[in-house]
Amino acid sequence: MREDDQHDLELHRRLSARDREAFVELYRRYGRSAYGVALRVTSQEVIAQEVVQDAFLALWRAPEAFDAARGAFRSFFLSLVHHRAVDAVRREERLRKRTERASNLEPVTGEDPAEDVVEDAYLRVRRKEVRAALSTLPAEQRRVLDMAYFGGMTQARIAEQLGIPLGTVKTRTLAAMRKLRAALQEG
Amino acid sequence: MRLTEDHEQLEELLAGYALLALSGEDAARADRILTEHVPGCARCRRTLADYRTLAGELALAAAPVDPPDTALAHIHRAMDDVPLAGRRPRRGTLIALAASIVALVAMGGLSLVLGGRLNEAQTQAGTALEIVSAMRSPGAQPVHVEPQGDLPPDSGVVEVSAPDIRRLYLAGDAFPEATPGRAYQLWLGSDGTWAAVGDQFWPDDGVILLEVVVDVARYDAIWITEEPIGTVPQDPSTDGRTWRALLPSTG
Numbered sequence: 001m002r003e004d005d006q007h008d009l010e011l012h013r014r015l016s017a018r019d020r021e022a023f024v025e026l027y028r029r030y031g032r033s034a035y036g037v038a039l040r041v042t043s044q045e046v047i048a049q050e051v052v053q054d055a056f057l058a059l060w061r062a063p064e065a066f067d068a069a070r071g072a073f074r075s076f077f078l079s080l081v082h083h084r085a086v087d088a089v090r091r092e093e094r095l096r097k098r099t100e101r102a103s104n105l106e107p108v109t110g111e112d113p114a115e116d117v118v119e120d121a122y123l124r125v126r127r128k129e130v131r132a133a134l135s136t137l138p139a140e141q142r143r144v145l146d147m148a149y150f151g152g153m154t155q156a157r158i159a160e161q162l163g164i165p166l167g168t169v170k171t172r173t174l175a176a177m178r179k180l181r182a183a184l185q186e187g
Numbered sequence: 188m189r190l191t192e193d194h195e196q197l198e199e200l201l202a203g204y205a206l207l208a209l210s211g212e213d214a215a216r217a218d219r220i221l222t223e224h225v226p227g228c229a230r231c232r233r234t235l236a237d238y239r240t241l242a243g244e245l246a247l248a249a250a251p252v253d254p255p256d257t258a259l260a261h262i263h264r265a266m267d268d269v270p271l272a273g274r275r276p277r278r279g280t281l282i283a284l285a286a287s288i289v290a291l292v293a294m295g296g297l298s299l300v301l302g303g304r305l306n307e308a309q310t311q312a313g314t315a316l317e318i319v320s321a322m323r324s325p326g327a328q329p330v331h332v333e334p335q336g337d338l339p340p341d342s343g344v345v346e347v348s349a350p351d352i353r354r355l356y357l358a359g360d361a362f363p364e365a366t367p368g369r370a371y372q373l374w375l376g377s378d379g380t381w382a383a384v385g386d387q388f389w390p391d392d393g394v395i396l397l398e399v400v401v402d403v404a405r406y407d408a409i410w411i412t413e414e415p416i417g418t419v420p421q422d423p424s425t426d427g428r429t430w431r432a433l434l435p436s437t438g
Binding site for chain 2: 020023024027031032033034035036037039040041045049052053054056057058060061062064065070071072074075076077078079081082083086087090091092119123126127130131134145148149150152153154155156157158170171173174177178180181184185
């Protein structure tokens, strides 16, 4: 386990004991990433703020939802934020308005967040690893993954949008996930 | 069909599930394998865990953005009023708000007892006025959300919304405690597709008050279910207590 993951575990343990300082440190570590993905998925600042606030409050309210045996806190929490962001856009039925944007999702490879936002070094490193892994995917696999993950679209909707069979979307998604899994698996 | 082919299909489903990208038959099938197959299959458990982890890591592909400066302070304020799992919300706040709202609601001719899950904004008088305003809005139609199964009839709740306010209020005064380890979740349905709305909630001595920012006009049904604390499945769970009602058409 990475040293930073262990530190997260310690922060989570303290948070579970209602330690507000630990909560604030977790916010400082993951608030930017959480807001970044929420903003990317929802495309709306107000909704993204609600998503992030709700996610942190859910963490405070029910810290036992995180099970360290299932993986790193970082993955758990950012997954929670992503889930809520997708729920929010589907709820608000903004998918139709966002279709054009979802079809032209901006590439993330090459972005250097360090230029604009200060974040912990280990997150910067992991972010580069994730982006590098994504950049190795064939364009058609990357596209269905982006539409699902950042577009908040179902596979059926993606198939409709791209005019390809649902089975093809599933196959491309699985291929992409397998490659990413292999590339990002931590020893 | 050979086992390896079966697992190829299962992995395809699990990948879509982890990305929240399933719908229709695929979502129903995923729910089935998650309860009937995955718990007893080490390979699928590992696959699901890996894909869930991956779904969290993918968030890092988005550029990090500084949240607004006021965000943390706002969260801190809300933390003081959010009920913790297994703990009760601050009773004094509930009583004060319930009293003010009931007085205002009585003026509208509809008697509701309000209380329950609150955040700071909801403790303000403005919120009470919004509720009254919702009930007086053109087209407002309070809906009785009926308990299902063996639940007592008086455990039902009232849903109040109106076409022009994009908010939903839910109130009840005989709501049972959630099963240990579970919380209540509100769902709204449209043509048989359900979406979880708002945070999980708990009653306070049987009293609930929920305010959710949502355009109710887009939905045709409402459902309250019990879900494991901290997790919301893609579809409502039917193995716990439930309350349901059809919403009136506002078209």
